[in-house]
Amino acid sequence: MTENHQDSGRPNTGIVFLVGAGPGDPSLITVKGLECIRTADVIVYDYLASPRFIQEAREDAELIYVGKKGKDHTCEQDEINDILVRKAREGKKVVRLKGGDPYVFGRGAEEAEQLVASGIPFEMVPGVTSAVAAPAYAGIPVTHREHASMVTFITGHEDPTKEETAIDWEVLARNPGTLVFLMGVRNLNTISESLIKQGRSPGTPAALVRWGTTPAQQSLFSTLARIPEDASRAGIKPPAVLVVGSVTSLHEKLNWFEQKPLFGKRILITRSRKQSRGLAEKIASLGGEPVLFPTIEIKPPEDTGPMDRAIQEIGSYDWIIFTSVNGVELFLKRFLELREDIRDLSGPRIGAIGPVTAATILSHGIKVDLLAKEFVAEGLLAQFTTDQVKGKRFLIPRAETAREVLPEQIAKMGGTVDVVPVYRACLPDASDIDHAKELLRTKAIDAVTFTSSSTVNHFVEMLGPEDLGRLLEDVVIASIGPITSQTIREKGLTSTVEAAEYTTDGLVSGLAGVFLKRRG
Ligand code: SAH
Numbered sequence: 001m002t003e004n005h006q007d008s009g010r011p012n013t014g015i016v017f018l019v020g021a022g023p024g025d026p027s028l029i030t031v032k033g034l035e036c037i038r039t040a041d042v043i044v045y046d047y048l049a050s051p052r053f054i055q056e057a058r059e060d061a062e063l064i065y066v067g068k069k070g071k072d073h074t075c076e077q078d079e080i081n082d083i084l085v086r087k088a089r090e091g092k093k094v095v096r097l098k099g100g101d102p103y104v105f106g107r108g109a110e111e112a113e114q115l116v117a118s119g120i121p122f123e124m125v126p127g128v129t130s131a132v133a134a135p136a137y138a139g140i141p142v143t144h145r146e147h148a149s150m151v152t153f154i155t156g157h158e159d160p161t162k163e164e165t166a167i168d169w170e171v172l173a174r175n176p177g178t179l180v181f182l183m184g185v186r187n188l189n190t191i192s193e194s195l196i197k198q199g200r201s202p203g204t205p206a207a208l209v210r211w212g213t214t215p216a217q218q219s220l221f222s223t224l225a226r227i228p229e230d231a232s233r234a235g236i237k238p239p240a241v242l243v244v245g246s247v248t249s250l251h252e253k254l255n256w257f258e259q260k261p262l263f264g265k266r267i268l269i270t271r272s273r274k275q276s277r278g279l280a281e282k283i284a285s286l287g288g289e290p291v292l293f294p295t296i297e298i299k300p301p302e303d304t305g306p307m308d309r310a311i312q313e314i315g316s317y318d319w320i321i322f323t324s325v326n327g328v329e330l331f332l333k334r335f336l337e338l339r340e341d342i343r344d345l346s347g348p349r350i351g352a353i354g355p356v357t358a359a360t361i362l363s364h365g366i367k368v369d370l371l372a373k374e375f376v377a378e379g380l381l382a383q384f385t386t387d388q389v390k391g392k393r394f395l396i397p398r399a400e401t402a403r404e405v406l407p408e409q410i411a412k413m414g415g416t417v418d419v420v421p422v423y424r425a426c427l428p429d430a431s432d433i434d435h436a437k438e439l440l441r442t443k444a445i446d447a448v449t450f451t452s453s454s455t456v457n458h459f460v461e462m463l464g465p466e467d468l469g470r471l472l473e474d475v476v477i478a479s480i481g482p483i484t485s486q487t488i489r490e491k492g493l494t495s496t497v498e499a500a501e502y503t504t505d506g507l508v509s510g511l512a513g514v515f516l517k518r519r520g
Contacts, residue, residue: 013088013120014090016111018122018125019033019125019127020100020106022128023133024213025213026052030126034056036095037053037056037057038057038058039093041094042064043063044064044083044094047099048098048100050099064083085114089120102127103126104182105155105182129153130182130241133213134209135207137212137258138255138258139219140207140250140251143178147247151178153182154180155184156184156185156187157184174198184241188227192225192227200224200244201224202224203225204223205222205223205249206242206245207251210240212240215262215264216289217263218236260287261287261516262283262286262511264288265446266289266439266445267290267291269293270451270458271296273292273428275451276290280292282505283508293432295428295454296458297425297428297429298424299424301423302400306421307331307422310395310397310418310420311335311338311339312338314395315344315347319350320348320394321353321380321396322398323357326422327357327398328364330423351369351380352368356504381405381409381413386413390413390414391415393416394418398420398421398422425452433462440472447477447511448477448478450480450484451504453483453487456487456491468493476497478495478498478507478510479495479507480504482502484498
């Protein structure tokens with residue numbers, strides 16, 4: 001749906017925001033840049049812009065991919081300009097998203113000039129250029145009081161042997177500061193030779209950083225003379241920056257990013273898309289790359305009758321026990337639909353299994369009277385005496401299918417239990433099973449995380465049990481707790497690691513432990 005800006009009081013011409021999207025790590029974006037992405041009608045992006053930004057877009061935003069790797073894109077540039085002008089003339093808020101900074105070898109200025117010429121308003125939102133960020137993530141500061149008091153950004157795209165070069169190699173060779181070449185991977189030989197020929201020492205420390213700031217980052221440290229050969233041996237391809245100067249030697253001390261426990265690891269998240277975010281952020285913060293493969297989609301129960309009745313009679317319960325975040329969210333949503341006033345919930349006491357479930361309840365302004373010390377059903381029961389249960393009425397709003405331990409035990413202790421389904425964990429309507437299989441088959445996934453028994457069951461159902469052993473060979477299987485591990489075993493698999501605390505934090509710590517140990 002297109003927003004007509006006339007309605008919002010704006011004139012009916014759109015606007016183009018040229019937004020720098022950081023060189024890879026999606027958290028490297030300005031607050032303004034992110035705000036632009038979240039509110040855009042149209043996003044025009046290229047291949048260096050992280051796909052994670054696209055997830056921030058409005059669901060109805062139009063996404064136009066115009067990126068192309070390497071080589072010149074002169075003809076496409078006209079098309080890109082046309083698209084920007086056309087969409088803006090339709091009255092839309094257009095974001096032109098570019099990797100790094102739009103004005104640093106990004107042709108952003110040419111697009112801006114075209115907009116000005118067409119009378120389209122534009123704003124420029126600077127980004128973090130790879131010329132600074134990629135070295136920084138490889139432990140290289142581009143300046144340092146004892147190493148370099150200046151830094152020069154150079155396009156390495158130019159053929160230095162051509163006669164009319166815009167690059168003065170003699171001046172560069174004499175330049176006492178740091179040199180950062182972008183787009184230089186294919187010209188490493190000529191860059192190195194030209195600088196040495198003009199008098200730069202062959203032993204000058206030099207480094208290449210490929211896919212800087214991303215989990216796929218690769219760095220290579222060498223000298224000006226040797227780096228072309230070392231790079232070809234290491235198979236370094238674009239995109240990479242070449243840094244020449246003694247600052248590169250600081251990486252030994254300052255290499256913080258590549259030392260993160262999950263650095264370079266691709267980790268599959270199988271929980272519902274909506275709930276994946278927190279886990280994905282935790283994985284990324286430890287240097288890993290989260291890959292979403294939701295095996296669950298949360299839907300309302302088929303029959304809302306029992307839930308609705310429980311809500312109508314809410315005052316007759318002594319306890320409500322929540323066992324999951326989804327249970328809390330869907331129950332409260334329905335509660336407010338039917339009762340309209342949260343104060344109607346004041347009678348029963350509230351129990352929760354798991355700190356995240358408790359936090360979700362609290363986030364609705366509701367106090368938790370009892371939190372299970374062990375984050376499984378048994379943990380909660382251990383905290384009740386028979387006297388506290390006998391003759392009391394319990395409501396357990398939860399998934400349509402779930403473990404029976406809790407209701408059975410409460411009944412045994414003399415309580416009355418109403419178990420009402422408030423949601424169903426269904427297979428997702430749409431999912432890219434082939435893509436997930438391909439990633440597993442090519443060993444592009446290092447670990448799979450399971451955060452509940454249903455994620456295990458659905459994962460096996462979606463991928464098919466036949467190939468599973470082979471697909472998961474050498475893949476770390478991480479389980480959130482004993483119940484999930486048991487389901488994993490029932491499927492003939494073995495979990496490599498089980499969270500010590502049964503939360504996603506515990507899960508990620510467990511994973512980090514496995515990979516740190518392997519690294520030795
Ligand atoms: N406007 C971009 C640069 C675009 S030119 C910026 O400011 O970063 C494309 C070149 O940028 C690539 O050839 C490579 O040299 C560099 N580059 C972009 N992203 C990179 C990354 N994540 N790691 C290393 N180099 C990168």
